[in-house]
Amino acid sequence: MQEKLRRFKLSNIKNMFPRFLGRLIVVAWVLFTIIVIGWIFIASLSTTKEIFTNKLLHSGLQFKNYIKTFQLYNVGRYFLNSTIYTVTACIGVIFVAAPASYIMAKYVFKGKNVVRLAYASAMGIPAAMIMVPMFMLAGKLHMTESILTLIFIYIFTSVPFTIFYLTGFFTTIPNDIQQAALIDGCSHIKAFWKVIFPLAQPGIVTVTMFNFIGIWNEYLWALIFASKAEKRTLAIGLQSIVQSMSVTGDYASLFAGVIIVFLPTFILFIILSNKIMTGITGGSVKG
């Protein structure tokens, strides 16, 4: 008995050190994240001089940095653009992908496996393979300068993941529900939109959240199709602020810009963090 107790204590101490070390690294890691974001936020409310002399907030809160970023660097316009691109594409992709996902989950038809395989592999096709012909095609259609082009591209690029996610979700909806709607005299199409689609809301919300974050943060396609100032997204806009920084040295406004770009997805994350965590695993672990 005593021998057992001694061994227990010994292993306890041996186990405690790695655990303590592990926790220390985790805490330091998170602390670093918080300090960096917190510092940027505080710096965005200080003057550039205070940033350089490590005396943040000495002259009180400088909200004028934000006003300046909006006026001088056109951030309001970029914000509006990003919102238009993101919201429109998020809605668009659902109307394209949800019906198809439902069919793939519940119906048997010729070529189903081909479509499934095609879209699974589409998730692995690098954007590098697509961008040149797409740019040429848009050029032929005189659409390289159109807002619609980027919206379409965001819809198209989001289709593979959305189908993958929603197909998994629709398989969990029982067949009886559709049967009941059909017996009640709905056509197949009506049964989907009136009965199934509203039921799929939880899955649609989750996948839209991921699409939103993905499209809001997108960079490559925006660089190709929204380089002109009046069509720029926030990400491209922020980069142009960084570039002009080398001339102006206006760090305070730059950090205000960072906070403006960062805030929408951050707020979304604070509200929906649990949903996002389970969503990631729903998409990758099950599949």
Added chain:
Amino acid sequence: MGNMKKNERKMIIMFMAPVVLIYLIFFLYPTIRTVHMSFYKVKNLASPVNEWSFVGFKNYMDLTKNPLFVISYKNIMAILFIGGLAVFVLAFLFAVVLQKMKTKKFFRAAIYLPNVITPVALVVMWTQYVFNSRFGFLKNFFGALGLDSLAAIPWTSPDWAFKSMMVAFCFGSVGYYMVIIMAAMDKIPKDFYECADLEGAGSFTKFFRITLPLMKDILRTAITFWCLGAINFFLWSRVFSSSGLDPKTLSPANLMFNMIFGGSKTQQVAEHINVGMGAAIGVTLCVSVILAFAILNVVISKEKYEY
């Protein structure tokens, strides 16, 4: 009943047509076109097909002789292997540590957070604040500890740029893989560990004999994602250095972008802008993806454990 079947078929066609069309126009057509184009010399993006001149594999041969191309591939290989090792080791470590913490949810969210921030903003946070040589975090942190030689390191200078970029990129990536790994660990039945405990197995034995084998499937998926990310590495490469085409942080996708759309006009690439060669880079990336899939499937075999 026949009417019912007809109705059903109509629905399948109507609902599937858009996604089939999108696949053909947006994924299949451009992929074939890019492969096709990679065998031609194409002067610029506006050149019509009848002005393309066939050069066979010359674009590919020229690429192997292009020092920028070679460097860019070395760079993404470093990210893939060195960065990947660091990210997965840390993600596993954090997943194991968090599993036993009471404040698990908060820490999980905080470590995941960089994944929802616009990457451009992340790059700015790192280059303009953390790595800043005048008021930066690292300078002040090492300075406060009295480690003056570390505090003086010019993190964004050419000598350090690549290492700094990799650290910053990997820092933000750990959270995503940690969340996936944690979820997979949660699914492993607890009695497996109780059994191992009774037989006197240590933490390491338990990890390598139980946890790891049972997570094979998810691990393969996660590593696949990591490979895709490394091969498509573009944004960090482009935004991290002030000039768009800094060989230190260059990635193939970035080089390709410059060859096609022309980066800054002062760059040497502008004079021999060749869309065909850019397309060839795209093809090498796609082949790399396929290769990575194939290797992963062989290395991490598909045997399934039922539990």
